[in-house]
Amino acid sequence: MKVTTQQTEKLLKGNQTFSQLGFSMMLTRLRTQYAKNPTQAIVQSGTDEINAFLEKFAAIMGADYAIMAKM
Secondary structure, eight states, X not given: OOOOHHHHHHHXXXXXXXXXXXXXXXXXXXXXXXXXXXXXXXXXXXXXXXXXXXXHTGGGOHHHHHHHHTO
């Protein structure tokens, strides 16, 4: 699964919770960055980072994919 910049923006603006701790921690850090500087560059950087995480840890993201798929 790959997220788009639109999905990333929804993640950064939202308050979804995820069961995978590492993903939740990364998302919290990205949300903080976005809150300080809500630019398209931050969204694109976040998209790249989220996609890299999802590619690397696909096996442990199971249920969290369902949350993101609904976005």
